[in-house]
Amino acid sequence: MIELINVSKSYLSNHEKVEAVKEINLNIENNEIFGIVGESGAGKSTLLRFINLLEKPDEGQVLVDGVDLLGLSRQQLNLQRKSMSMIFQHFNLLNNKTVADNILLPLELHDYRDTMDLDEVLDFVDLKAHKSHYPSQLSGGQKQRVGIARALITKPKVLLCDEPTSALDVMRTSEIIQLLQRAHHELEMTIVLVTHELDLIRRLCHRVAVVDQGQLIDIVENHVLHSEDYPNSYYESVLEVLRND
DSSP states (O other): OEEEEEEEEEEEETTEEEEEEEEEEEEEOTTOEEEEEOSTTSSHHHHHHHHTTSSOOSEEEEEETTEEGGGSOHHHHHHHHTTEEEEOTTOOOOTTSOHHHHHHHHHHHSOOSSOOOHHHHHHHTTOGGGTTOOGGGSOHHHHHHHHHHHHHTTOOSEEEEESTTTTSOHHHHHHHHHHHHHHHHHHOOEEEEEESOHHHHHHHOSEEEEEETTEEEEEEETTBOOOOOOSOHHHHHHHHHHHTO
């Protein structure tokens, strides 16, 4: 289980304090696909990065399977992070490396006890024919599949996805949704997904946290909705999309 307990984060912008996240509490169950949605600047990506401490909260706790990550040494934290992988909005591929080399990069940086075979993960994301290609030779959807393969090769327990389809068209988005569904089903991992795309949460997530201006508005179950009426247009849009599923 992932628990964010009373987490807050502030930044300075033009010498003014901006509260990116304000005292948010979240519980994410093992093997759940959990969405975090909100408009640009709502604080959703900050929340996601708390989970692997790419960003540290100013206040609160981050617990993964009962372990408080903020209390770990650097070595202990690096070990904990090995159970997590991340997929990025803009792919984050190295242009001077082939598809195979980009996928194998995590294994070059750290030792893992149990990993997927390169050909196995290439087959999983349907990129065997592109094994020796470079990122410049790939479409946007193919680049994101390389990013997913790189994340999956370490067999993570937790997969963090930061706007994984926002740079893709509708057809490529559908392919990525199907791939994430298959990864969740076959590899039995927890997926935490940040997005502003409402159709993505409708098709993929079990529960959804709606955030606005750094605050948690509600947690909505896909198919079992809360009846409270919040004066928030984005929240109402989330409910409308899920009601129409």
